[in-house]
Amino acid sequence: MADTRSPIQVIGGGLAGTEAAWQIARAGLPVVLHEMRPQKTSPAHHTEHLAELVCSNSFGAMASDRASGLLHHELRQLGSVVIAKADEHAVSAGGALAVDRAIFSQNLTQTLAQHPLIELRRDEVSRIPTEGVVVLATGPLTSPALSEDLSRFTGMEYMSFFDAASPIVVGDSINRDIAFLASRYDRGEAAYLNCPMDKAQYLAFWTALCQAEQAELKDFELETAKFFEGCLPIEEMARRGEDTLRYGPLKPVGIFDARHGDFKDPANREKRPYAVVQLRQEDRAGQLWNMVGFQTNLRWGEQKRVFQMIPGLEETEFVRMGVMHRNTFLNAPQLLETTLQFKQRSTLLAAGQIIGTEGYTAAVAGGWLAGTNAARLARNLAPITLPPVTMGGALFDFISTASPKHFQPMPPNFGIMPELEQRIRVKQERYGAYRDRALASLSAWMNAERSAA
Structure with missing residues (x-):
């Protein structure tokens, strides 16, 4: 009872x-x-x-x-x-x-x-x-x-720190001639869409990201912000060094486009990407995709400009832009x-x-x-x-x-x-x-x- x-x-x-x-x-x-x-x-x-x-x-x-x-x-x-x-x-x-x-x-x-x-x-x-x-x-x-x-x-x-969310894009707007499904080291089900970058593309993207304009934090001051490392804005990571993203969310290790053949074949070494942007499925139907690790505080116009530099996302449609907010505890x-x-x-x-x-x-x-x-x-x-x-x-x-x-x-x-x-x-x-x-x-x-x- x-x-x-x-x-x-x-x-x-x-x-x-x-x-x-x-x-x-x-x-x-x-x-x-x-x-x-x-x-x-x-x-x-x-x-x-x-x-x-x-x-x-x-x-x-x-x-x-x-x-x-x-x-x-x-x-x-x-x-x-x-x-x-x-x-x-x-x-x-x-x-x-x-x-x-x-x-x-x-x-x-x-x-x-x-x-x-x-x-x-x-x-x-x-x-x-x-x-x-x-x-x-x-x-x-x-x-x-x-x-x-x-x-x-x-x-x-x-006490407080600052937290951020990643953009979500429409699956049909992703160029599948460039983006490919694969799992790291070809293990398990291929569940991520991967947008590969060569060195020139990556450096152009990294430079634009570091120079992009951030949104104002309105009711709190940026200089007092403490960022939680597990949800660090991608532009903050980029400013730590040229290769920081390549050892973080854009890590290319173990990711290879099967359309180029066997990733284990030494002859295909030069076809391996210099950096990779990954997108994770948001919904069961695969209509929405989350940009993994792309939590950000960039202005929305800047997000569109910079993120559309990513190969495969040149014409992508954003259903939610990245946002940033203060977390208190x-x-x-x-x-x-x-x-x-x-x-x-x-x-x-x-x-x-x-x-x-x-x-x-x-x-x-x-x-x-x-x-x-x-x-x-x-x-x-x-x-x-x-x-x-x-x-x-x-x-x-x-x-x-x-x-x-x-x-x-x-x-x-x-x-x-x-x-x-x-x-x-x-x-x-x-x-x-x-x-x-x-x-x-x-x-x-x-x-x-x-x-x-």
Whole structure:
């Protein structure tokens, strides 16, 4: 029988808030999910749907011996609704879990709106509710009013960095006589369109990119910006040196046009590209393609001028230009427990990028933990922490125990995992050992939790 007490409040309908609300309802408790869109828009969102993916349609590598892939596997075991929908609406993306972002967010919105214990309210919450259990999942674009109230509550200002999104282009406008489908080293399914450049083309593009005019950052000053390395604007990367892009998003190694023959044939060495721009499929039908690694803050006219210098994209049609916005986050080591409860108020929890985790999958994991613990607190049960040897457990342990003075957003990675009992020198074997330990520990922990329930 469903619990009839006052509903838990979840503020923010992004990935973390969506997951948190679902886990609360899954526990049999009523929940109100507040989302300010479309009543109030944000600088980065384009729709009113829950769990809208802003920067990319990719949740990262799927393989379980990769950090993001391991977190995917953990969340599947834990019953994440967001990862389940990502699996359901996946599109071809080589070794990455990428989704048809429009259908993905529409389906999640419908799923939550139809749940009898979830009330979806389209309103802006300007102050943190003072009563009951609350999950704060407003993300990096928290409204100014709520930001001010959060600053008053914590007694400190937000920390911030700057984030950017890549352009999306129409598939039919890409010149397929130049662009070709291929995977790196010809491994797995050919899921990326590749636009090859010779040296002269690359240098002309690089020069134009370095000289292109950036958009003004309006309500915040560029000189105060801190860029998160995992989402650095491409023009910022280019200014670091002539070859920076060739060792980053335009890396040509292992990519070869099969129309030229066997890439392993030494006779074809001179046909290998000097640099390659990759495009990843955005939707299941292949009508939209994302320019991989091309997050940018260039003016829209400059984006079109410079990006159409790329071979194969000379006549391309842009359906979304790249954008840049400020991401704000809390100093989690000072403010949060590993359970994602605020230290100064145990019935207030936080999740998503606002807590200083980076990436879609980490936001989902935070939503799962905050939602699970919100439900437990509402039932007067002790909150839980995930096993520290899991990727999720290690991530939340890190953000709650790191040095507050130097805290910066952290994505899932094996560097934060507790060391293995025996040192393994081969990286792939070491990552496999981390995975095996994590999944075994999570299974044992889940069995113990079920037995204790």
